[in-house]
Amino acid sequence: GNSVTQMEGPVTLSEEAFLTINCTYTATGYPSLFWYVQYPGEGLQLLLKATKADDKGSNKGFEATYRKETTSFHLEKGSVQVSDSAVYFCALSERAGGGADGLTFGKGTHLIIQP
C-alpha cells in the first residue's frame, strides 16, 4: 500500500534559519504530492503541491520538488519566521486532486521557530 515517511520532530530553529523537512513516499502508481500545514487549533491548509515528476510546488517562500528517482518531496524554506511555527504534513494521492482513495499522510513534523 501507499505510505509517507517524514522526519520526526520537533524541529527547533532560530528565525531566519534555513529549513528542510524530509519526506519520502511509497506508492504503486504515479501519485500527486502535497504539503499541508496545521496551525494550533486549526484544520489543515494546503501549502503546496506537485502532480508529476520534476514539478516544483511553491507558496509563501516554501518550495518542494517532486523527485521520482528518490521518491522524495522535501520541504524547504530559505529564511523561516516565528509565524511559520506549526505542524507540517507530507501527503500523497494516487489521483490528481485526491481521488477516491483519499490522501495518505505522514505523521507530521512539529516546527518551532525561536525569535
Place this chain on the structure above:
Amino acid sequence: ETGVTQSPTHLIKTRGQQVTLRCSSQSGHNTVSWYQQALGQGPQFIFQYYREEENGRGNFPPRFSGLQFPNYSSELNVNALELDDSALYLCASRSIGQGTTEAFFGQGTRLTVV
C-alpha cells in the same frame, strides 16, 4: 464563499455509545472526505462521498458509516464507540469534475471517548 464547517467542535461520549458528526462543505464543492487524526499522528482516510454515495474507503470497520445530503453536506456516524476512537475528526470538501480542486479542510471535531 464560506469554508468547510464542522460541528460540534468538541464532544465527550461513553464507550459503547453512538455519535454523529456533521460537516458543511465549501460552496460549490460536491465531494466530502472524512479523516481520523489521533494525537501526534497524521490524518487517516476513513471514506469519501460523491453524489450522495460512498466511492472510496480506508481501513476502517463498518461501524464507521456516513451520509451525504443533496446540498453536499455530510455526516459521520460511529457506532459502539471504543476508547481508541478518541481523536480529531476532520472533514474535507472539494469539487470533482470540471475544475477539480484540492481538498479544503474544516477545523475538526475533537471526540473523547471515556
